[in-house]
Amino acid sequence: MRVVIVTESFPPDVNGVAHCALQTARHLVDRGHSPVVVAPAVPTAAGDEPDDRAPCPVVRIPSLPLPGYPQVRVALPSRRVTTAITEHRADLVHLASPFVLGARGMAAASRLGLPAVAVYQTDLAGYARTYMGAGEAAAWRRIRSVHSAADLTLAPSGAARSDLQEHGIPRVELWPRGVDTVRFRPELRNEALRRELAPNGELIVGYVGRLAPEKQVELLAGTSTLPGVRVVVVGDGPSRAGLEQAMPGAVFLGRRTGDELARIFASLDVFAHTGPFETFCQTVQEAMASGVPVVAPAVGGPLDLVAHGRTGFLVPPCDAAAVRDAVWSLAADPRLRAAYGAAGRATVEGRTWAAVGDRLIGYYTDVLAGRRTAVAA
Known part of the structure; x- marks a missing residue:
């Protein structure tokens, strides 16, 4: 199959949309298919080639930084989207978390008579509420207009699928x-790194992700004051300065990736996620793969990932005291932490990118077959 992946973000960006789009492109290449990626342009240093490690050609669309959050780029109107789809002679258009660039990709696919698969990945309505205090209805109208035009929408979790269906999105299937x-495995636990992060032998509680208002990392402030506990924060974003002031006892490592990030994950004692707007929550899976028990809000994607009382604890969203108490109960019981960590690892061992990538190709095949049937009729 010849597939054009139109994505709102792509490496070197570090976020869930970019990572998923990269893994999708890699898997398509590995299975003998021919993808092209269309993504917003990113600023680069002189002589730097941001796509030199990409598994396939990448078409970059001129973009501007999002006001107040320059790490997020918004693509400008461009004919390159339609040109890329046409020149690649695409069989199908894959829309990764479509909103701005993805909406143009959907419009181009419709004009060209091509099937489109839209992957829902970002709780834009929740973000609108967080950043503007309003705009949820407008966000859902935008989401509905794009996804309703697609041949198929793929939701990453049961909660996300329910949200989409409740807001009138047709033809929704589950794709985790x-x-x-x-890369992420318990054997990477590193005692030298642990001594560096917690020189007095403290229990290490980690958060990994963007430092932005919607992530509500400030909910870890109470946890960071627990005796014998060291909070370690991995990531960057507009909230970092405020979080450093709110949690002076925490360690802020900034953005880390690759094998270094895997060593950090495996060296944690507890992983805590705080954001209530996760449609999936990839960092929870990475913690589980690393053999680390998880504390996460009982909403959205974590509901599918964390087995309460077996791989970690699900707590009421936006409840700092509940996060603190869950961490404290794990701090008091090393055997419980070990049991939850081992169960988490066992839970995710079959959730490889190859397995979910093959499932995606199956959805592509079904969509193409459905189009052929419709034409024949």
Whole structure:
């Protein structure tokens, strides 16, 4: 199949949309298919080639930074989207978290008579509420207009699928995310790194992700004051300065990736996620693959990932005291932490990117077959 992946974000960006789009492109190449990626342009240093490690050609669309959050790029209107789809002679258009660039990709696919698969990945309505205090209805109208035009919408979790269906999105199926169980594994636990992060032997509680208002990392402030506990924060974003002030005892490592990030994950004692707007929550899977028990809000994607009382604890969203108490109960019981961590690893061992990638190709095949049937009729 010849597939054009139109994505709102792509590496070197570090976020769930970019990572999923990259893994999708890699898997298509590995299975003998021919993808092309269309993504917003990113600023680069002189002589730097942001796509030199991409598994396939990448078409970059001129973009501007999002006001107040320059790490997020918004693509400008461009004919390159339609040109890329036409020149690649695409059989199908894959829309990764469509909103701005993805909407143009959907419009181009419709004009060209091509099937489109839209992957829902970002709770834009929740973000509108967080950043503007309003705009949820407008966000859902935008989501509905794009996804309703697609041949198929793929939701990453049961909660996300329900949200889409409740807001009138037709033809929704479940497509979760994979996790690299070779990179993220318990054996990478590093005692030298642990001594560096917690020189007095404290229990290490980690958060990994963007530092932005919607992630509500400030809910870890109470946890960071627990005796014998060291909070370690991995990531960057507009909230970092405020979080450093709110949690002076925490360690802020900034953005880390690859094998270094895997060593950090495996060296944690507890992983805590705080954001209530996760449609999936990839970092929870990476913690579980690393053999680390998880504390996460009982809403959205984590509901599918964390087995309460077996791989970690699900707590009421936006409840700092509940996060603190869950961490404290795990701190008091090393055997419970070990049991939850081992159960988490066992849970995700079959959730490889290859497995979910093959499932995606199956959806592509079904959509193409449905189009052929409709034409024949």
